Amino acid sequence: MFTGIIEATGTVRGVTRDDAGLEIAVSNPWPDVVEGESIAVDGACLTVESASGSDLKFHIISTSLERTKFGTYRVYDRVNLERAVRAGDRLGGHMVQGHVDGIGTVRSVRDHADARLVDLEVPAEVALVSMPLGSVTVDGVSLTVNAISQPGTIQISLIPFTLQHTTLSELKAGDQVHLEADVIGKYVRHLLRGTVNGER
16 A cells, blocks of 8 residues: 655666566665565556665566556656555555556646646546546656546646656656556445446
8 A cells, every 4th residue: 555655766777578577677765675565666566576775676567567658668767666655654645556547648738837737638447536636646646636627638736846756747748657546436436337246
């Protein structure tokens, strides 16, 4: 479980493909990470396979590659990082599972007063549970849906602190992002769709 409050950004140091999937190495900002720990990399929960003083290595299986943009990562790309929340920690963002529901595409970026407005085209499974002032996770960052610009498009508003401390400051039209819809909204929608375990 995560909160969508980014603790650090890292840099991709290596990308290796094989028949079993993809291995990526990311610069390690923490001295106490251990093997087996869960870390959200751009919002996707990954398991640390090895942790050296300088690098964290993750293996991404083929099914995860189908649901994410990890297959497009290159050396020197920047990523958002968050360690799993501990019992008793402040929940500064919202409940984030680290499960990518789909990939969104940036349609427009514009500055407005002291914020930056970003319109995102989102897949149906995200659009159906998105509402103004609801929660959404974009590349691991907990954000509020500012508006529904048009069907299938949500707008987010990025404050200066978010722009300074995450990779979202680099977004431009055409970029892709990991999306996780609000977990409560997903469960409610699932329950309202009909049967669960054979019961209405």
